[in-house]
Amino acid sequence: AMAADIRLDVADRIATITLNRPQVLNALTPGVMTQLREAVTTAEADPAVRVLVITGAGRGFSAGGDRKFLAEVAGMRPFEIKQTIYSAFSAGIKAVKLCSKPTIAAVNGVAVGAGCELAVACDFRIAARGAAFMENWVNLGVLAPLGGMFLLPRIVGLGMATEMLLLGKRVDAEEALRIGLVREVVPEVELAQAARSLAERLAQGAPLAQSLCKEGLRRGMESTLAAEWEFNLYA
Numbered sequence: 172a173m174a175a176d177i178r179l180d181v182a183d184r185i186a187t188i189t190l191n192r193p194q195v196l197n198a199l200t201p202g203v204m205t206q207l208r209e210a211v212t213t214a215e216a217d218p219a220v221r222v223l224v225i226t227g228a229g230r231g232f233s234a235g236g237d238r239k240f241l242a243e244v245a246g247m248r249p250f251e252i253k254q255t256i257y258s259a260f261s262a263g264i265k266a267v268k269l270c271s272k273p274t275i276a277a278v279n280g281v282a283v284g285a286g287c288e289l290a291v292a293c294d295f296r297i298a299a300r301g302a303a304f305m306e307n308w309v310n311l312g313v314l315a316p317l318g319g320m321f322l323l324p325r326i327v328g329l330g331m332a333t334e335m336l337l338l339g340k341r342v343d344a345e346e347a348l349r350i351g352l353v354r355e356v357v358p359e360v361e362l363a364q365a366a367r368s369l370a371e372r373l374a375q376g377a378p379l380a381q382s383l384c385k386e387g388l389r390r391g392m393e394s395t396l397a398a399e400w401e402f403n404l405y406a
Contacts, residue, residue, distance in 0.1 A: 176200075176202065177203065177210050178228075179210045181214070181219060183374075184221040184222065184374040185222050185224060185371070185374060186223045187223075187226065188207065188211065188224070189225075190228060190233055192228070193227075194229075196231030196233065196234035197234065198234045198235065198240075199260070199285050200237045204259040205263065207266070208259075208263040211263075211266040211267055212266060220272065221376075222272060222370040223274045224366050224367070225267070225276050225277070226362075232280050235285045236285055260317060264289060264292050264317045264318055267292040268389075271382040272381070273370075273373045274292075274294045274295070275296075275366050275369055275370055276293035277297055279299045279302065281305070282303070282305070283304075283305045283307055284305070284311075287304050287306050288306075288317035291319055292317075296354065297357065297362065297369065299357065299358065300358055302347070302356075303347075304341070305339060306335045306340075307339045308336070309338070319336070327350045331350050355369075
């Protein structure tokens with residue numbers, strides 16, 4: 172177990188990281204994101220762990236930035252905002268995206284703003300029927316700073332990513348399935364088991380090959396086919 176706002180449970184080669192602020196739909200603060208980074212780092216370093224599942228306690232995956240925190244950000248100077256966002260929020264998302272082990276987001280409710288970016292950073296997303304995704308940064312007058320502008324077009328296509336980012340479009344679970352944002356939609360009571368089934372399947376795979384595949388996919392988004400052919404000869 173980690174600090175109260177984040178739970179880390181390990182069983183049968185699967186680490187489950189739970190955002191544990193259900194009273195505020197798992198809204199995120201710098202402290203919570205720091206705990207998330209620590210939980211991911213701990214699970215990644217644990218040889219008994221083969222797969223990470225990230226989910227939220229209660230009715231939501233994450234409502235995004237905590238309102239009190241966002242109110243404080245409004246009064247900060249630019250360098251303070253950058254320091255706060257990038258020292259905590261970005262570090263937490265990077266830990267997930269760069270994790271060498273497979274990651275699954277079990278999205279049990281709304282995933283808004285930074286919560287959406289967290290889900291997008293995972294390798295796989297499974298959604299409960301009542302889940303919804305929303306990149307609401309434009310409504311706050313800011314850019315999506317945590318990787319969504321880079322990753323979303325590569326997952327759902329430029330057109331849908333533009334709608335989500337420029338219009339703050341809310342995407343429900345069924346639409347998320349249709350556009351490829353999630354791989355599966357299940358009733359809420361079946362979400363944990365669906366995530367576990369996928370995690371068990373991944374846990375049976377070859378960890379080194381999986382890690383190299385993840386590295387290759389990330390590199391390939393910025394590379395060329397010729398460079399990939401060259402690199403893969405030595406991988």
